[in-house]
Amino acid sequence: MTDRLLYLPLGGAGEIGMNCYVYGYGPAGKERYIVVDLGVTFPNMDGSPGVDLIFADVAWLVERKDRIDAIFITHAHEDHVGAVGHLWPRLGAPIYARAFTAHLARLKFEEHGHDELQIKTVGKWPEQTKVGKFSVGFLPVSHSIPESSALVIDTPAGRVIHTGDFKIDETPVVGEAFDRALWESVCKDGVKALVCDSTNVFTDKPGRSESEVIEPINELVASLDGMIAATTFASNIARVKTLAEAGANAGRSVVLLGRAMRRMVTAGIETGIIKDFPKTISPEHAADIPRESLMLLTTGSQGEYRAATAQLSRGKYLGLKMAEGDTVIFSSKTIPGNEVPVAQILNNFSELGVDTISGRDDIHVSGHANRPDLAFMHEVVKPQIVVPMHGEHRHLRAHAKLAKENGLQSIVAPNGVGVDLSGKAPKVVEYVETGRTYLDGSVQIGALDGIVRDRIRLARNGIIVATVIVEDDEPLGDCWCELRGLPEVGLSRAPLVDVIEEDVNQFLQRANRKTMSDDDKLEESMRRIIRKTAQEEIGKKPEVQIVISRLTS
């Protein structure tokens, strides 16, 4: 049997979030595997009410646990590293990452009580980690968090470049610039496949450097009176530093507000990535400083309800309160889906008389490669095959088209589609059941288990609990009902609960012994009556829970 080189996305291909990619090498069905990234995605009321976090369903991997040799994490964004603490016990393989990423992964392991020694810090290219038939190196690439790396994955079938998230930035403020010469040297002997970030394939202009925001941010901060709060992703340490320095340059004291903000700056300092961060003061000390001399750096640029920015917009946070004459700067772009909570915060500040600056292009740049940058990357790497990842279906499809237009082979492989990359052309060889695992409180549940579907039904329809006691196949007293999430009064202007109870009791009085003796039949009949009456009274059919208590005399 011939060996094959399998690429199998379990998360991140067909969506933006919960990245999880598998590479396998060996005879079909007997490959040994490495996993790239274990990320999360975030729940919402529409599809996943009550859920705390979402990650890829790794059941396929768990079944093949003994053949997983290693897990590699490209960078420390939550959609790449967020699930390590939750999923590692089921996978068990050692985790490899660079220092900054490993530092943050270890904090997650600490929270979960896992063995932190399972996370190995590795150096950048040309260092390589040999696991089974794979040899994997971390090739620095610019993004919006320190030490982002592409993976150079050497296999007997050739070299694969897995970009991770990236942009082309030669002046990234903090961390490593994109080094074209280095990349070209890595790719000069031929690359089998470029597995490539697709996020910004619909953005036609070339990307801009992180350093381009320095001057506009400094000018903006210098121009403002009153207290300033500035928010951005805490993990974008370059941006946080730019904002802090703009504050310091304007003679302001810098305050880090929000757990992630402090954790990221600490991680940057502990791993040697930031060496000259402006002096910060604690929120308690800020109270003694005139408001026009303060620069707050706050978490919550995406409208997160509990983050520092949202809390400030609703009033006080750690003794700090914004007021007329103050300004909040969003050095960020709102991710699709977060528009409404972000607007809510802007409106809250408006009600306080606080000015807000948001949606301005000159004080934010994206961390992902735009369409021309993707074409540039294709040109630098010159792969045999481009495999688009990190995108919704439309992004993958557009990216594959772009590659083909430039004369390269390409394939759209969404989650669950296994591709053999070893031949002359990519070939679909597996269709794997994939899906989502929900962290719900402390329990992991399947997205399709029906649990969340039931909750959505409760939210849409409300619930009626109807109880009846049956003695010797006769109703003992009346049925009674409890309503949740339903109007008290319907069409007939009598209390809904009374109308329903009356209809059920009338049924119980005339029900025959055969129905009364059969729980299923009795339940079904009662449910039907309740839903019919509710439909007439309030125009909707609630969920119904029937409780039958049987006594025997």
Added chain:
Amino acid sequence: MTDRLLYLPLGGAGEIGMNCYVYGYGPAGKERYIVVDLGVTFPNMDGSPGVDLIFADVAWLVERKDRIDAIFITHAHEDHVGAVGHLWPRLGAPIYARAFTAHLARLKFEEHGHDELQIKTVGKWPEQTKVGKFSVGFLPVSHSIPESSALVIDTPAGRVIHTGDFKIDETPVVGEAFDRALWESVCKDGVKALVCDSTNVFTDKPGRSESEVIEPINELVASLDGMIAATTFASNIARVKTLAEAGANAGRSVVLLGRAMRRMVTAGIETGIIKDFPKTISPEHAADIPRESLMLLTTGSQGEYRAATAQLSRGKYLGLKMAEGDTVIFSSKTIPGNEVPVAQILNNFSELGVDTISGRDDIHVSGHANRPDLAFMHEVVKPQIVVPMHGEHRHLRAHAKLAKENGLQSIVAPNGVGVDLSGKAPKVVEYVETGRTYLDGSVQIGALDGIVRDRIRLARNGIIVATVIVEDDEPLGDCWCELRGLPEVGLSRAPLVDVIEEDVNQFLQRANRKTMSDDDKLEESMRRIIRKTAQEEIGKKPEVQIVISRLTS
């Protein structure tokens, strides 16, 4: 007591949606009123799961029903006319609108079985309707639906111009152009207040005309092979016509898909607004025509799940099926909050191999005045006071700032803030309880009644129903539980229902007579145990419904 001129927004000021404005004239507390617009806003899972429609809480008006002289509707968008069928019976005053708007309002009255004669069709300015001390005229203004009108509201305290929704468009394709000379003549003797649309106050460039999209749309349609579907708001009859003509120009047969699309075109024809709409064919006949000769005009540009565009993206709709080589054109801009459902449709089409064109500036223009257009309107009307409306708080605040920068008086009056406009300066004179009314099935409920809050709790936490039968203050048999929306198994790996029942039964065995005899105490104790055990087992605290059945022997 002196008369005052009251402006009181009940909906639409502090949000974009459910417009409802009150004007009053007379001695304080004894004014007679007119109402401008009765619109809806749309529910979502985050805040209003299970709700069908949302409109302004008009309780304040209902209490003063005998003093309402008339309701005026500025134009036929749902956020201005959508609630007439639902709220009219509680208000009872006659409704005045121009022909196109009245036509659509009557369709709503028909659905509700109300008296259609209560809707009076009025002509445009200089025609005026005298009601009480008010005299109201419909002054044509361009927007994105035919016959949009500003209201010229003459009062003893002076003339008020209520813009409704508008843009400055001198070549609007269908309907009336903005007529500067007419506006200037209306305003030449002085305007007390300009109550003015604020939607696009953050858009710095001047607005573009509806006619500017004609050429790009024709070029685009001419360039495409395969079937074309194009989606836009059906009520934007100008755009629908432009798209239909582009199809006809390219030799395609035009098919209207979706109820609103047919209803709007019919309304346009019946009211004489469209005279030369291209010939359309029915979906059934479309089956006989080669796909490259079809141009579908579809509802659902905002990602509405049941609309034609969404249905096509999921497969067949009325026998039509899109495939590789076909193209879907979104001649629209996604309204904040709709990004995710729109992206879902784009991804569905991507999976079918269908190309999509969306987010393109050249094939869509907004229906609202941008910042420079607002300044222009201030300049044309030259009011004593600018009162921003139709915007979130941040829009109102920015619009008021703009007016002040241009030397005009202005005031931010969100929903519930009543302003006396009769004096030299606007003066806040009322704070009225306002809010939202939910249409839930067939029942109107208050947003703060707790009903929807309970549903949200059910969605987040699931529910446990626990039943116990008590005979002579002793438990008769065991308690038993039913779970909804909760994981079956928790930390201990035993079924969650078993673990909870066991804990409750242990409690019932040792509970004293005092607890067992008191429903409230028993319920509270059981609830506490259930929530504590659930927290330990699954890390979350469910909603709990306790059902106690008491028997006496």
